[in-house]
Amino acid sequence: MKIKEKDFVITLKTFYGFEEVLSDELKELNYNGIKILNRAVQIRGNWDDVYFLNLHIRCAISILVELSSFRINSERDLYNKAKKLNWDELFTYKRSIAVKGAVFSDIFKSTQYPMLLVKDAIVDVFRDKYGQRPDVSVSKPEILIDLYIRNNQVVLSLNTSGAPLFQRGYRTEAGLAPLNEVVAACLLRMSGWDRKTPFLDPFCGSGTLLVEAALLASGIPSNIERHYYAFKNLLNYDQDLWMSIYEKVNRNVSKLPCEIIGIDISDSMIIKTRRNLRTFPFARDVKTNINSFDSISNSETPYFVLTNPPYGERMGEEVEELYAEIGTWLKNKMTGTNFWMISSNMNALKCIALKHSKKVKVFNGNIECSFRQYEMYSGSKKK
Template structure:
């Protein structure tokens, strides 16, 4: 089967790596999507294991159309009763980018009507629409006059992992969190810290990775479980073979801290739904009071962007973060995600790397600050010495 995994801007290469490790073939990179080829086992495994996918689609029809009338005519050719029963609920979602339509939601309504008309004509009964929790979810993608209709095998987006019991005011999307961890280059063998952890999403995603546990181990349902050809035995085999206990030999720390005691309580509640044991240490603490564990590691933080803080207070926060990195985080790579580029300047450190990502609808930078021991000159001189190979004696 040709499959399509949807993701976020900037996460395509990470998703390709994940799919390669799952055994996908003929992988092709697109804009916010990755296409690949696999069987039913891979379709199910993709939903369980992919950390940076939003949903996994199975295309069922692809065509060109002339206008609105022709779009309906093309939809009417699809035998929708091959994909759902008349007593099942359904919904239509997707993306439309075409000058042919004044309202991007109109093609979704046309597809909804075509599905309802198909069942009315064939069974004299229309299936019900459920926008909140549909059993069958159709996805439509239109680019000018090219249309693809797909079955969404995931149903609810895959960032709805099933473990989140409570959140703070602006929780980061789980897919974004996992993508940031991958982009940071964390080796899953060294210390990991988040000093603005909120309800714990970034440390939780890090702990799942470090323990080799699927991101959706706590999730209860997927849309593919309502499909005609759902193989329950195959799904149970895939799920039962997935690791569901924490590793006992983690010789590094995963720490999440925040000044808000209420959100730390929510973070501790969230991990109760996961088989992580005591992998994560959640602490109520000012980041200036954080003592980093010995050895090297990664820090990732998602500070406020300015929606609820005045500029002066926000700039002070970022300045304090920069000073904290310099004083307390030597030997670590410190990463910050933010959409506030003026606030970034107050960190007063030169970023070693900048990556554009999106957090929701906000275009953000994900910036890396290398905090090394000693002076910059000593650091660069040490790197040059490591790269310089000794001359070898040519005599055998």
């Protein structure tokens, strides 16, 4: 691919289980021709789309631009074909690089070796042409190359996001086990929240679900506070185009279209939530209180509840009793509630002692979880 091409493959990576959610979000943003993959979706687009999606997409981890796709039969094939690409048309040797990705092929004895081969090919292109070479930075590269190999097929892409897009830029405080921001955005969309019904998180922690819910309801992009993107390090970076996209966003939404409430029994968590909210104009419109979850009961307009309670992952943390109390609270105080929760503790989930109406396998980072819906009907459920 030449960097000036106007139509190319764009791959948006996400977490397992959220591919359909990401596809639906793209449709909402008026994209079509969407191809659903494993932990990713693909579209065709241009650099306007790359800039727009890095800012606006909520449910993707990274935005990749495909550079080349080819077949190999040996390790040497990978080096030779990677070296044929005009890397110096993409960036200068003054930029630090890294090659990361996934390898599923018997051609290689080590899954890390292909990354080294591609890195060597890139370095040799610059050394041969300029007598200089880019430095390698595994932790904070300015240019991040994505390598995907399955059997004999290779795809090389540019990661235009750089650091994962769940690094939104708004989190200044975190709890012991914060919910990943992209996961939070995906759960909100998967739950079907209409962005109008009062929203409640009774275990709000440092406030990730509250912030993402408020951003979704207000229409403000989740990455509005993020300033670093790897595409800014490319030779074709168009600052005027980027600023035209960025400045179109209405960032001054102080009044939310619905009530958003977060409670937590920990005063330190509520303080962290308020600090994470304060960068946004709607901060005062999100209500936060230090209290126990069962201090809440449904009002005339039932709450939409989505929460991430403790999983019991930490040493000495007993949650079975807590989950039993959640079940009692739902039955006795939360009639009419649409209640969703995510947890990795399958034994504790049984203690809720209520029949879930929906169950989805998802991941919170690397932790396998179950995302469950409990519909608390008043009276018997109509058939």
